[in-house]
Amino acid sequence: MVNERTATRPSVDIPRLSHWLDRHDLPGGDGDLEVELISGGSQNLLYGLRSGAARLVLRAAPQHATTEQAAGMMREYRLVRALADTDVPHARARAATDDPAVLGSPFYVMDHIDGWSPTQGWAEPFATDLTTRAGLAVELVDGIARLSRVDWQARSLQGFGRPEGFHERQVDRWLSFLAAYRFRELPGLDVAADWLRGHRPRTYRPGIMHGDYQFANVMYAHDAPARLAAIVDWEMATVGDPLLDLGWALIAWPPEGDDMRHSRYLDLAGMPPRDDLLEHYATVSGRPVDDIDYYVVLARFKLAIVLEKTVARGKASVKGTDDPYAAAFDGIVLELLRKAAELSRSTNLK
Known part of the structure; x- marks a missing residue:
């Protein structure tokens, strides 16, 4: 049949x-x-x-x-x-x-994974019992903490990425990417770029990173307590600095990200504060999280540049071919760069 x-x-x-x-x-x-x-x-x-x-x-x-x-x-x-x-x-x-x-x-x-995604709506009991949502956040971070422990060399992933000089090339690589379609001034871009160049991590241990780690790219098992069923959509994965996955997950996290209205696509009510998640990640991964502000700034900087390509394409399109995401991404880009600059100015990183 x-x-x-x-x-x-x-x-x-x-x-x-x-x-x-x-x-x-x-x-x-x-x-x-x-x-x-x-x-x-x-x-x-x-x-x-x-x-x-x-x-x-x-x-x-x-x-x-x-x-x-x-x-x-x-x-x-x-x-x-x-x-x-x-x-x-x-x-x-x-x-x-x-x-x-x-x-x-x-x-x-x-x-096939039998699970659900928060981007399709909160499943019960997470929809009505906010106390259960803390577990979703802990499991989110736990997934990349486990990923960071995988011995990529023992798994025959030599040549899968370019871990050497990973941080040295980040800023200029993404600015070069932006230059191909930049059409406007982007407040906060230069502030974040300059700060990132001067605050590279003091220590760096290469590992597998997902590259686009967020609620949209994980699935949970049904029912409470929360359990991560699978990390999905691995097309951006590489061997680089796994801590960037953590920064990506925390792009708009409370309380530091509470004023980010455009960049949040989920209601984060009931979620634990950032410091609790940092402690869990450090315990499971064995990696220091002292420089997390660098990774959050880099994640905001990078995501803003990626989304700006869609905004630029929308501005250049003829009537009738507008990208439906262009208008929505416009506010996200500006907010991400504003918050990247704000965090870089307020952090105590040396």
Whole structure:
């Protein structure tokens, strides 16, 4: 039986996919395969696969993927495979191919995670019992603390990133990125950039970092107490400084970030203060968090520059092709840079 659900999804040759699954001893290889698009567009595509009671997820590069996008998909698979048998919550990777003859672009298949995401609304009891939300934050930080402990060299991730000179190239790399589309003055940008150049961390131990770590990229198990079910969306992962993941997670965290209205996409009521999360991260990871302000400033600086590209594209677009995110990101960019500059001026880092 072949059941192609969701008519609007990009075309998938299900018999061909079923044959590929069979060659890898995965469910769905007997032809009893249902495929449903979960999300997709110009970025990566995500499909749910079902065969009887078995469920898997297929993550693919977009149709007509560029060479860079195709390589990125296989790079992501390499990272997720390297996490096998670690205590980092993730969806187990099962098999992958970069042969376009199967689906038209590289893809990999992983286990399905039965969980929920806060970006889709608070699940019960977290929606009504604010005391349970503290556990969500602790679990969020716990995930990257565990990730930072993984021995990336023992996991054959040499060459996966460029840990040498990681901090020395951050500011100029992102300013160069911005220069390609900058169209306006950005208050706070130069203040943050100058401060970051002069306050690089005193110690640095390379490790695996997710690269876009936030509530939007994790899933939780159902019911309380909170338990992190999986970290997802690894396309930005690299070997660098794992503490930047912590700074990224704390971009708008209370109490220092309480006045950030544009940058918060979740109600953080009930969440513990930043200092409690720093203590937990330090205990689990074994890494010092004394320089956390540097990482928060860098995270705000970097994210602002990334989002400004969408704002610039929206400003340059002709009527009828406006990016719906451009207007929303406008306020976020300015707020991130304002807060990056404020924190750099107020911190006691030497």
